[in-house]
Amino acid sequence: MLSAASHDFLADLIGKTPADRALWLEALTHGSTGAERDYQRLEFLGDRVLGMVIAEWLYQLESADEGRLSQRLNALVSRATCAKVARAIGLADHIQLGKQAREDGGRDSDNILGDVMEALIGASFVSEGFEPTRDLIRRLWTDMVGGKTGQAKHPKSALQEWAAGNRRKTPEYRLVERSGPDHAARFTVAVSVGGVGEAEATGASLREAETLAATAFMQRFG
Amino acid sequence: MLSAASHDFLADLIGKTPADRALWLEALTHGSTGAERDYQRLEFLGDRVLGMVIAEWLYQLESADEGRLSQRLNALVSRATCAKVARAIGLADHIQLGKQAREDGGRDSDNILGDVMEALIGASFVSEGFEPTRDLIRRLWTDMVGGKTGQAKHPKSALQEWAAGNRRKTPEYRLVERSGPDHAARFTVAVSVGGVGEAEATGASLREAETLAATAFMQRFG
Incomplete structure (x- = not known):
């Protein structure tokens, strides 16, 4: 009832x-x-x-x-x-x-x-x-x-904010290598912050590689 | 385009x-x-x-x-x-x-x-x-x-058909034990086919225990 x-x-x-x-x-x-x-x-x-x-x-x-x-x-x-x-x-x-x-x-x-x-x-x-x-x-x-549910800060934004907060230049991303056939391409990207260092990562798209590189950078230097 | x-x-x-x-x-x-x-x-x-x-x-x-x-x-x-x-x-x-x-x-x-x-x-x-x-x-x-996509035969139906096909009596299910608190109850069920044998299984509901018992029976005797 x-x-x-x-x-x-x-x-x-x-x-x-x-x-x-x-x-x-x-x-x-x-x-x-x-x-x-x-x-x-x-x-x-x-x-x-x-x-x-x-x-x-x-x-x-x-x-x-x-x-x-x-x-x-x-x-x-x-x-x-x-x-x-x-x-x-x-x-x-x-x-x-x-x-x-x-x-x-x-x-x-x-x-x-x-x-x-x-x-x-x-x-x-x-x-x-x-x-x-x-x-x-x-x-x-x-x-x-x-609100913030599931809303982790994007690694690229996190790195950007970290660099600004530490009075460093804006992080720079560059494509190091593109390999594999078109439908399974792999992108390797390096991100560097002047005076701090550089980190590299590989992903299935440019965006993914940049995101992973930013994550790797923050793990190493952040 | x-x-x-x-x-x-x-x-x-x-x-x-x-x-x-x-x-x-x-x-x-x-x-x-x-x-x-x-x-x-x-x-x-x-x-x-x-x-x-x-x-x-x-x-x-x-x-x-x-x-x-x-x-x-x-x-x-x-x-x-x-x-x-x-x-x-x-x-x-x-x-x-x-x-x-x-x-x-x-x-x-x-x-x-x-x-x-x-x-x-x-x-x-x-x-x-x-x-x-x-x-x-x-x-x-x-x-x-x-059609039959994802439509595996239910174990209880499979057992029922197996018993009929082998000229056995209808499978009989009985509750052997009910344990645990209400919201986490465990049911143990035995299924038997006259002249063949019996199998037991435990599940979170009567239905689940029966299904698992039928599966166990078919694995052993089917």
């Missing part, structure tokens, strides 16, 4: 009365209850909906290459991030757990919180469709996407 | 004139061309769109548990499957490759074909939106989803 409090919680979340109560109950139900349906199938679906919506968002927001987009995406859809969002909306009180799981602190488990967060996204997608679910995710993830 | 032939290919694919030619060209362009934009960012996006659309489809089609859904999903969105779909629509001729990559047979590479297939899905999502892209994927993946 969906309690009145959980019903209100869901209505707040999706901005309307939840029509399919059995579906939402399923999304909130952990296997430990012994109920016939638990959140796992909806979590399977919600996980992919979340991944796609965040991927689209990052694609629109950032001009970064695929590797950096993937890195941010992985951080933004991680179980820890999902659990953080779940805590921010007070989801824990509405999770249906078996007695023992409750006593064992299941309500504060990152695994369970993250799973149920994804299951709710799955339920929203099934009952409300794509656009409202995209809006819901964008509302819930605004702080994470706007 | 998008050739006239590629333009027609895309128009056939999406059922209308491709409006944003630069976007579609990007989706067809491999890094080996040295072009400023290649397919990688669109592939990043298309990969997640494909995953979500197939996940939704499987969720609707099958009442299987999350583990089986994931197994089928992974097979259906694998690079090999994407490459198979790419070959079926004659995508290879339209991929823009550098000279060396062409000569090295890049057009027949599963990696490149699969990547470009995903990038086209990404481009469709960016330019046409969610619903038309879902329709496109469902059209292209019909045979794969309807």
Whole structure:
């Protein structure tokens, strides 16, 4: 049974009365209850909906290459991030757990919180469709996407800032070698900072080689 | 430049004139061309769109548990499957490759074909939106989803069929032990076939334990 409090919680979340109560109950139900349906199938679906919506968002927001987009995406859809969002909306009180799981602190488990967060996204997608679910995710993830989650400083920026902070000249990158066939080309790049030193690295693209060279430089001199 | 032939290919694919030619060209362009934009960012996006659309489809089609859904999903969105779909629509001729990559047979590479297939899905999502892209994927993946891709026979069905084929009684499952706290319960199940033997296995749910027991039985007696 969906309690009145959980019903209100869901209505707040999706901005309307939840029509399919059995579906939402399923999304909130952990296997430990012994109920016939638990959140796992909806979590399977919600996980992919979340991944796609965040991927689209990052694609629109950032001009970064695929590797950096993937890195941010992985951080933004991680179980820890999902659990953080779940805590921010007070989801824990509405999770249906078996007695023992409750006593064992299941309500504060990152695994369970993250799973149920994804299951709710799955339920929203099934009952409300794509656009409202995209809006819901964008509302819930605004702080994470706007913030630093998965947002490690790019090695080239880090090196640039380090050089400026140490009153050195701007780092200079130069292509040392390009080898291999076109579709499997390898680029070797050297980066130097005047009066400090030089580091070299090889990658599958000029950009990758520069990034790796900056990383190598910072490891050696930073 | 998008050739006239590629333009027609895309128009056939999406059922209308491709409006944003630069976007579609990007989706067809491999890094080996040295072009400023290649397919990688669109592939990043298309990969997640494909995953979500197939996940939704499987969720609707099958009442299987999350583990089986994931197994089928992974097979259906694998690079090999994407490459198979790419070959079926004659995508290879339209991929823009550098000279060396062409000569090295890049057009027949599963990696490149699969990547470009995903990038086209990404481009469709960016330019046409969610619903038309879902329709496109469902059209292209019909045979794969309807067929046996990722569709290993369930161990319990396999055992059932084996027993019938060997004129044995129906396999019988019984719960041997349930242990652990509710949220981390362990179930041990034994399955027996009269006149043949018995096998035991432990899992996180009754269903999982039964599945593993059936697998163990078939390994020992099948």
